[in-house]
Amino acid sequence: MAASAPSYASGTATTPLLGETVGGNLERTVATHADRPALVERATGRRWTYAELNRDVDAVAAGLLAAGVAKGDRVGIWSPNCAEWLLLQYATAKVGAILVNVNPAYRAHELAYVLNQSGVRLLVSATSFKTSDYRAMIDQVRPDCPALDRVVYVGDASWDELVAGGAEVPADAVRQRLAQLSPDDPINIQYTSGTTGFPKGATLSHHNILNNGFFVAELQRWTHEDRVCLPVPFYHCFGMVMGNLGATSHGACVVIPAPAFEAAATLRAVHDERCTVLYGVPTMFIAELNDPDFDRYDLSSLRTGVMAGSPCPQEVMKQVIDRMGMREVTICYGMTETSPVSTQTRVDDSLHRRVATVGRVHPHVEVKVVDPESGLTVPRGTPGELCTRGYSVMLGYWEEPERTAEAIDAARWMHTGDLAVMDEDGYVTITGRIKDMVIRGGENIYPREIEEFLYTHPDVLDAQVVGVPDARYGEELMAWVRLRPGAEPLTAERLREFCRGRLAHYKVPRYVHVVDEFPMTVTGKIRKVEMRERAVEILGLDAGTAGDTASS
Structure with a gap:
């Protein structure tokens, strides 16, 4: 029996990389499409x-x-x-x-x-x-x-x-x-939650983000006729790279449905502007599908788009295709540090591929799955850490060379910290995370940052934060805390009040569990895996219970 191929894939492409700056690319688009619609802001009616x-x-x-x-x-x-x-x-x-x-x-x-x-x-x-x-x-x-x-x-x-x-x-x-x-000049810093307690500034070049936006759109087969509805935030790569740069590099039109996501405003924008493309994380699509006036909107113009940020439930994908008409919707996987997309499903992939995988390698990009201990590439079908290399890998973390060296190895492979499996056809499935990152409604959250903040609470002796399952957001945050002797009982509401106005709302723990000790290994390491398992039982989440819970 032949040995399995290594879990490595290179994105061959007939379309070359763009060797220009963002500004130069915009001017080239303007020269060709000067009179075509470029931008619509629905809130003000400006065009x-x-x-x-x-x-x-x-x-x-x-x-x-x-x-x-x-x-x-x-x-x-x-x-x-x-x-x-x-x-x-x-x-x-x-x-x-x-x-x-x-x-x-x-x-x-x-x-x-x-x-x-x-x-x-x-x-x-x-x-x-x-x-x-x-x-x-x-x-x-x-x-x-x-x-x-x-x-x-x-x-x-x-x-x-x-x-x-x-x-x-x-x-x-x-x-x-x-x-x-120069296309290689730094042009953008995007902050990602850091494991050291503070965000890290991923520094991206013209070359990084212009090409990534261009190829995300290429794989959706965009042309200058497309109208792109973007309810996703511009501060994130999803909006400003995959959306804005994807559009302007193709002469397509950006439609801003509202300042922040609103299901009704998004549906109304698609209806009124005859949008052909719609972006969102699964929770956004779920909200749109469940809008009470959904059937009143004509979404027949929709053709494609991107769903990213967290895994897509199969039933949601079916409805996005059947009820919203997005027959060519794609799934993307990536991280801010890789501009962001490394893998994407194709417009003609099966439903199974679109819900069970995050697609295959992007054009001009390499991906591999390695043994986290040895660093060697594992055979296909074997889990390991996903790594990516190519034009899309960031220049580094702003003024943090040591943190950069931890993430990007000497051969310029970006280590994602995600556990993945690559199948025989090159499709990648994300199976877990080496790091303890929590994805809540498409927002990446590193518990260490929140733990560092909780240490500033006068009653908190120690804190550990884990992600727990949530039907709406995919994951919610649960804080396990040890209190100082003589401290008053700490409820979820009291902790939220402490966080309010000082932490972004999505980083505020929904649940609090007060303990005397944390589960630990014999070597003294916190067992977050066990904490997550016990959290499901404590909160009754396996029985579908979800509420504001504080326990001791």
Whole structure:
């Protein structure tokens, strides 16, 4: 019997990589599709053709030059989805500034860390959104952010002043700066939750993100006729790379249904704008399918899209294909550090492939599955750690060479920390995680970051955080805590109150379990596997129970 092939796959492709900057690519698209629709913002009714989009991008870029933004300077963006987010994305790319994405759910503690760690000089922010008063939080942290020279707020006079300042620079200044840029220059920093208690800034180049966005769209067979509905956040690769860059590299139109996800607004946008493409994590599609007015919307224009962020239940995939008409919907797998996509299903893959796997290797990318101990590639069908290599691997973590070296080995393989199996046809199934990352509703959460924060609670002696199953979000957070002697009982509500306003909402534990000791191995290591197993029993989740539970 022949030995099984090694779990290695290389993404051969007839379409070459793009060897240009983000700004250069946009200008090439504009030259071909100047009069075609480029951007629709549903909340305000504003619309841009490609010529109009490029004009406004250049105006913002000129404003950045007038503000003294140099190549390599960091410009932050802290806002839910809006047209200005996209304008700033391309304007910073044209002047060679590094766009620093700040999660709209962050609170003051996280904001201050990101601004200081990346050295943001100019921050563009919303004034507020939902319960977040961005202006107040910026005022709170600004004295502790010495590099921050200027704050500009979308929708008020400061944004208009930034743009108007561009009139002071020569007409060809943006072109001149663009000509000085290389595709390999860093252009974007995206923060991922870190195991050291603070997020790490994955630093990405023009080459990284332009090509990844382009090939994600290529595998969905996009053309300039496509209209792309993006309810996913721009601060994440899903929105700004797979969405925005996928669209502009193909001359397609971006439709922003709302500042943040709303099922009804998304369905209405598809209906009114005749969108052909829809993105989302499984929880978004579930919400759309369960919208009480679902049957009133005409979704017949939909053809394809991407579902990513967490595994897709088979019944949900069936309904997305049958009820939403997305016959060519694809599944993507990746991580911020790989720009993000490494594997993707194809538009003609079977239903089974789309729910049981995360597809096969992307064009111009390599993937392999290795034994975590020896580092050797395992035979197909054997579980191991998934690694990926190619143009998409980040430049590194911003100013953290030691953390970079832990993630990217000497041969430039990115170690994902995910356990995977590759089948004989090259399709990859994710079976677990070596790291203890929790995926809640598409958000990647590293428990260590939350544990470090919980240690600041005056009654908490020690804390461990694990993910537990949840029907709606895939996983929810459960904190196991040891209390200091004489401390008052700690309920889930009391802990949530402590976290509120200081941690992003999705990082706040839903459940609390007070213990005297944690399960440990004989060598003193915390047994999180056992904690997760016991959590299911404690919370009655195996019986379908889900509620705000505190136990002791």
